[in-house]
Amino acid sequence: MENNQNPQDGNLNINLNEMVAAGVYCNLALVNHSPSEFVLDFIQLMPGVQQANVRSRVILAPLHAKRVLTALQQNIANYEQQFGEIKEVEPFVVGQNNVQA
Known part of the structure; x- marks a missing residue:
């Protein structure tokens, strides 16, 4: 993976390999923190299954978490301006029977 920054022009070259570019589907995120870092777990939860799999974990410094x-x-x-308001639904709570249409 190539990641070069040219200090003269401030450009950053980022290489995205095919496996990472394919992405993973997640429908639940858990966020935890300590004094020095934020941990974001992206989870794929399947209906009717008691076991959920963490598909990706991202660990961020507090400054980067705020930037995200x-x-x-x-x-x-920008999305809502282009496509309309994203409607919120009742928050999902692990262990409760959540019925969504």
């Missing part, structure tokens, strides 16, 4: 939050807020605002 800002980027998500900006992108959600």
Whole structure:
């Protein structure tokens, strides 16, 4: 994986390999933190199955976690401006029988 930054122009070259580019589907995220880091677990939860699999874990420094939050807020605002409001549903609580249409 190549990751070069040119200090003169501030450009960052990022290499995205095919396996990572394919992505993984997740429908549940858990966020935890300590004084030094945020841990984001992205989980695929299948209906009627008691076992959920963590598909990806991302560990961030607090500053980067805040930058991700800002980027998500900006992108959600842009999305809603283009496609309409994202409707929220009742929060999912692990262990409860959640019925969604």
